[in-house]
Structures are given as C-alpha cells and as structure tokens.
Amino acid sequence: MKSSSFKNPLLPYVLLIPTFLILVVFLFYPAFETFRLSLFKVHPYSGAERFAGFYNFKKIFTNPEYLSSFWRSLVFAVTVVIIGLMFSLFVAVLLNQKARGMKLYRSFLIWPYALSPAIAGALFNFLFNPANGLIGYFTGVRTWLTDSSTAMFIIIIAAVWKNLGYNIVFYLTALRNVPTSALEAAAIDGAGPVRRFFSITFTYLSPITFFLMVMNTTYAYFACFGLIDVLTEGGPAGSTQILIYQLYKDFFVHSKIGYAAAESLILFLLVVGITMLQFQTTEKKVHYQ
Template sequence: MKQSVFPSKVLPYILLLPTFIILIIFLFYPAFETFRLSFYKVNPYTNATKFAGLYNFKKVFFNPDYGHSFGISILFSLLVVMLGIIISLALSVLLNQNFKGAKIYRTLMIWPYALSPAIAGALFNFLFNPANGIICFFSGNYTWLTSGNSAFIVVALAATWKNLGYNIVFYLTALRNVPSDSLEAAAIDGAGSVKRFFKITLAYISPTTFFLFVMNTTYAYFASFGLIDVLTEGGPVDSTNILIYQLYKDFFVNSRIGYAAAESLVLFCIVVLITVVQFKTTGKKVHYQ
C-alpha cells in the first residue's frame, strides 16, 4: 500500500496546533509555574512572590512527617499495584470463559471505575465506619478505620478496588487477543491448563501487564486523595497521609503555595524515577509480538 503524504510541510503543524494549544494551557504552563513557584515564597492570598532559593525544598526535606509520608506512599503504591494486577488478572481470566451471563458480569466488573473516588470512599465508609459499619458489625472489630495499620490496609483495598475496572478492561482485551492456535498446539503437546496459562498466555499479555504496571503506579501516587479524604483524612496519626494527600491539603486547604509546589516537584521526580526504573527492568522482559 502506498503511504499517503501531506501535500505541504505546514499542514501537519496546523493540524497539530489545537492539541498543542490545549497542552500548553493545561499542562506545560501549569507545570512551568509549579517549577517556578517552588523557588519562591508566595503570599497565600495575593500570590505576591519573593525569591527564596531552596527554602521550600529544605522545608520539605527537613520535615520528619515528609519522610514518613514518603515511606507509606511507597508501601501504598506497592500494595495497590500488586493487588490490583493480580486480582484483576484473575478476574479477567474468569470473565474470559464462556458462561451464561458473561456479558453482564463483564459490564458489572467495570463499574467501580466509573465511580468518583469520593463515592467509592463513601461506599467503603458504609462497610468500615467505626459507628456501625457492616463489616465492623460482622467482624466484631470496630476500629478498622481508627487504628493505624488497618486504616492503611482498608484505604489500599479501596484504592485497589476502585481501579479494578480499568485493569479488567485492558486484560480482557489482551486475553481475547491471545492466539488460540498457540494454546491449541500446546494442549496437543500435553501442556496442562495451568502450564498453558503461565507459559503462553502470560507471555502474550505481558505488554498489557507492563502498561498496567506503569498506569497503576501513577494512579496510586496521584489519584487516591479523594478516597483518603472521605475515609480517614490522612489519619489516624498520619498513617494514611500519603504524599499526594498531604500535597492536596497544603495547596488547596492550607494555601502554602511555594511549599506545595516544591512538594509536587519532588513527587513528580519520584514517579518519573520509578517509571524509568520500571522501563529499564520489567520493560525489557516484555514480549511484543
């Protein structure tokens, strides 16, 4: 097939222009402002600024609470990513079978993704709230959300559950694209279903797994503050106060603009670093067809 070519060199740029304008206004400009403001002291109301060098970064790094937040953020993202990927893969494999009502189940599984984090938080609050949560009642333990470790686990579970739908959509598509002749050939050679799954299916869907790895990491670091706000407000005693929640509070509630800008820059660097590491390590093991 002959490749079509743009008649002039200008046209592609004109066609790209709308995208660039939107990216500049909503992505590059705010990112640049964040970068700039992290080096300033900023008046919380008038936004008047005064250059402060590394003042905000020093405050961030010398704050013992920040180190704590950093630690639990790593733990939180590990939990959310691992649980999210394992559970959604298992569910996707089940959903990929042919059984009565499969389509309905597939649709239902995607639902949690359509909920806003605040609603998801409210649902988990029904289950775990210390006054009369349903799970509290049946488990006899009323302190799920008011004692540190269990609050952390509940929040991580809620974040995992909330993102299952997203993962399942991608895994279902990937599983449907695993060529059936490879599986049949393996079956004829005498490979059992478990072996077929681990040796063949897993390899075919590895690009999706890697993609979800990266996306879930970003999700765990950036998108979970709504849940935390509804369930624990970062408590008890900062045990669920992950970096993004602290950042949200420092900017939107406490109006510490320069400090929040520094925090967000640090968080940004952490996530970039993690993603690069993922590409360098796991990324190499991915098998693309």
C-alpha cells in the same frame, strides 16, 4: 508514517493550534512555573517571591511528616498494584472461559469503572463506620477506620475495589489476543493448564501488565485523593495521609506555595521515573512479536 499524505504547507499547523494553545497555557507553562517556584520562598498573601535555592527541598526532606508520607504512599501504591492486578487477572481469566452468560458476567464485573473514588470512599465509609458499619458487626471489630494501624488497610481495599473494573477490561482484552495456536502447541507437548498459563499466557500478558502497573501506580498516587478525603481525610493521626493529600494541605490549606511547588516537583520526578521504568521494561523484556 503513511506514504500517501496530503500536501499542504499550512493546514497541519492550523489543525494543531487549538491543542497546543491549551497545552502551552494550561500544561507547559504551569508545569514550568511550578518547578520555578519550588526554588523560591513565596509570601502567602502578597505573593512576593524571594529566591531560596534548595531551601524548600531541604525543609521537605527534614520533615518527618513528609518522609513518612513518602514511604506510606509507596507502600500504598505497591500494595494497590499487587493486590489489584492479581485479583483482576484472576477474574479476567475466569471471564475468558467459554460458558453461558459470559457477557452478562462481564458487565457486572467491570461496571465499577464508572464509579468515582469519592463514591468508593462513601461506600466503604458506611461499611466500616464505627457506629453501625456492617463489617464492624460481622467481625466484632468496630475500630477499622479509627485505629491508625488499620485505617490504611481499608483505604487499600477501597482503592483496589474501585479500580477492578478498569484492570479487568484491559486484562480481558489482552487475554483474547493470546494466540490459541501457541497454547495448543504447549498442550500437545503435555503442558497442563497451570503450566500453560504461566509459561505462555503470562508472557503474552507482560506488556499489558506493565502498562497497568503504571496506570495503577498513578491512580494510587493521584486519583485516590477523593477516596481518602471522603473516607478518612488523611487520618486518624495522619496514618492515611499520602503525598497528594499532603500537597493539598500544604498548598490549599496552609498556603505554603514554594514548599508545595517543591512537593509537586518531587511528584513529577516520581511520574518520570515510573514512566521510564515502563519504557525500559517494555522495550527490553517483552518483545515477543
């Protein structure tokens, strides 16, 4: 940190008090308490607790509905990340060229950032609805959202679409930081534009790509709740029910408190895993400076 700092024994703590008050009451304590409850059976009305060991976890991992939701979430997240990042990178590369009207293009490409997942859900619900959805009209298929083999596909498209603006902004910023000297040197060595992109630009983009992979994964796992609630409510026949929707139903609709707490703990472990993965990869592979 800075060599030059203020000398004041008390003030820094005073400055941190408001933040830590909120953190302790609304983050650390609830997290700890949720993890504790995962080991208990809790009565839905009286709130009476009985220690149950790993009972909730055993129930979760023998529940076929949960297991299929687990894999479904994984497939969902991976697909959203891959399609979303590829398309966004492509658009960002276009935006990074020098031509007229780029600022205008930029505005019109990143503004869906300001839209909510619920709004994306409503828009795609209209586009694909069985009665008079436009996509149904143009493709001749009207069952996109009512067929359990295609509904997930629509959720993925909607989720990718909604997050394009966010991803494009980050890729565009990163592309602008790629040193032109490296690209020019490669050009002199006879590397064509495609090779230049993959051998140089792509290397420089790897830290931001890992960052976006993490952000998009958590987006797919958590923020897409609103999208799914508006678009399919997890249906048809549970085919779009991802873990967060499962958690919502178990906790809020069915009041299975201990069970839901255990689901939360599993989600937490997933977040930890993803974050560790990011730290590992960013430390080992992507050192270029």
